[in-house]
Amino acid sequence: MSSQDDSSEPHDTTLIVESVSLTIGADSLLILDDRPAKADRSCCGLLQPKPETNHAISLYNILGAEVTASNLVIAYAQHSAKNDVSVTTVQYPISEKEKVAIERWAQQLLDAAYAKALRGKRLKVLVNPFGGKGTAASLYQRYAAPVFAAAKCQLDVQNTEYRGHALEIAENLDIDAYDAVVCCSGDGLPYEVFNGLGKRPDARKALAQTAVALLPCGSGNGLTWNAFGTGSVSIAALAIVKGLRTPLDLVSISQKDSRTLSFLSQSFGIVAECDLGTENIRWMGAQRFTYGFLIRLMRQTIWPCDIAVKVEIGDKEAIKEHYAAWSTRPQDPDADSKRLGIAAESPGLPELKYGTVTDELPQGWQVISGETMGNFYAGNMAIMSKDTNMFPATLPDDGLMDVVTIDGTVSRATALTMMNEIPSGRFFDMPDLNVRKASAFRLVPHQKEGYISIDGERVPFEAFQAEVHQGLGTILTKSGCIYEAAGPR
Template sequence: MTRAYGNAQSQKRAYVLINPNSGPGGAIKQWETEVKPLFQAAKMQIDPVILKHGGEAVELAQNADLSRYDTIMACSGDGTPHEIFNGLAKRPDAARALSTMPVSHIPCGSGNAFSCNLYGSHRPSFAALAIIKGVVTPMDLVSVTSGHNRIISFLSQTLGLIAECDLGTEHMRWMGSARFEVGVVQRMFKKKCYPFDLAVKVEIEDKGDVKAHYKHHASSTSLNHLAKKLDADPVAEDAGLPPLKYGTIQDDLPEEWELIPYDKVGTFYAGNMAYMSPDAPFFAASLISDGLMDLVTIDGDLPFFTAIKVLLDVEAEKLFDNPHVTYKKISAYRIIPRDQEDGYISIDGEKCPFGPFQAEIHQGLGRVISKSGKYEAAGPKNWDKVTLADRIHG
């Protein structure tokens, strides 16, 4: 048995939060027919709860007796993992809870990014098998402040075209992940731009250097290295969330930051995972715990067929190298929308109040169950062929 599981824990104890309203709405059936039998065969201890209202997963994670479980599992889309992370973040022992309680995911929604990145599949049974033999893995989390609120983001923050296509297509949930593509094409005809002022703490600006950074981390990460990271830096029992290095949106702009106006951007997209949905690997160079967000910006006034080519490059895993796409590694930013009374801001696919917000990343703050200790994504094209001593500082 030990040999079969390797570095993974066998017979995991799972607190399963099932959202019956996720995506097309088949979570309960998928749980009963595709997932539960596999967990029972693996002799996992299962404590399932069917969620009845939005925000319930926050409450359950906040108040759970964590000593009873080895993972809190979302059987849902990406909204429930978002709630679980934020429930853990609301606990008085938030830092300890986030760093010791792995979150896992059975994909039953529209995007299913969590499962695509950590298990390499959006199919519930494949995710279940990956979880059974999966390993606890540190993952970066992002603090986002807007107004007087601080929330935790595990996936992405976006303003502009992508946010509208995500949040403005809720009425098309029955289409599954295809609703995003339909929404994008509808809005590309308008060539809409979303003006804002932006200050960013850029860590790696050149795409070649981003590839070198990816190569360095992809080549040096192993399960043994992962185990050492998990054993390092024990967290105090009563430690809350880590302090914010750069303050909140309510504070003055940090001295070294410069607020720059942008008038023609169509998409502002900051990501913490590679796949945003099964056919949308927006952030090819994303790494699970490098302490950096990936920032993609695309102009909104591109000719229609050029914009369509950008869209097609997403699914073809060529977006990173598209000349109309800027791609940077960053650690924090502040964004202030301009010339709009209302609009869409999406954080992990959830709608947030429209207005200024600020974000910063916390390296390895969260824990997840992954298939192999990393994201199951291919990385940017030809990342393994970077030369010039891997760009000197890769």
């Protein structure tokens, strides 16, 4: 191996070990193996030479590189199926005199492979053995644990034992001991974790310092789809290993004397009914949402209500322009440290700018007719579950949520067309869909019974008010700035 004696100088990106050339490229580790094959006889008894091997491993997939007593060992995530990766290693024998130079090269490889991502993350792993189809524990052990081990993450794994347990764990967590809380569940556990962190005296500091991530073991898995663009446990585990800290808007939900935090969505009408009214068929997985929608569509039910919205952008074209500008803005490399500094100075949850649902309606809010409401949906993430990119214009930390309203008197054919356009990305532009970017809203149901869904969790069927807090929470994402969803066209 050719290398520099002065460690301050750039190192040679190419390493030669036993006729194998390993080169650190811009986005891949290139391996050229010229070693002759061991004697191998064909069916005719002739020796078959080993052909030259040229192999490239994406730097994103590289998990670890270390020098043992006699080998250089590189661990990486190899695609074992269309939607899965498995841990694979390559190793090459080395001599004692090569060790120092090879260790330096291995460090250079890891620097390139992890780039801005934190190596050896300290993870508090919460496994919900009851969520979804009840397979979270086995999914974690089979698909995620090997990836975390190969990346040398420090793990503290704990099963949740009852509803609200994750909230209690987060509320009492030693936030200085962990870089992230990883939930093996559906979106229910992240909801509890955010609210547990939000109940602490140092809530703002805890929410800014502790990232929350999801291994998709539930029905919807919205957090995983938005942050990592996958429903695969193993690919999500790799994304957590390589994940970048990303500020996340959180939404305060007030009802009478209560205040909770929402990270994903708030719904009333047909979507809330499809989500919460199908709990008895959770065994169907994500298909239960489609089934619930079709059943309720046939009934053409409406959910009358009073709605008022603090609209910030009310035009679809202006929303598209906002998305384009925000998603391509230059990133401040010190943004995270500044946010942590502010959180340390003001540790509690931020005050409610617009008060609660029991206060007088603030001036300047737009009142929307809700007498024939079919669906009210507000989201601060783009994807609610697989193939449901309902809010393509949402951004993690622009301080705004997308409020969607659909009149309940639209025809069944129109409603079905709208549903079919969700995966295609054309849902946003449909004329019967009203979209507003808002910083707050208030909804008052007229009926006495029904469903209101906050992040997929059922809350009392009564008036509620929502207010966005820009960048209050923290998640891990692939990009560090946007969701893994196609933006508005």
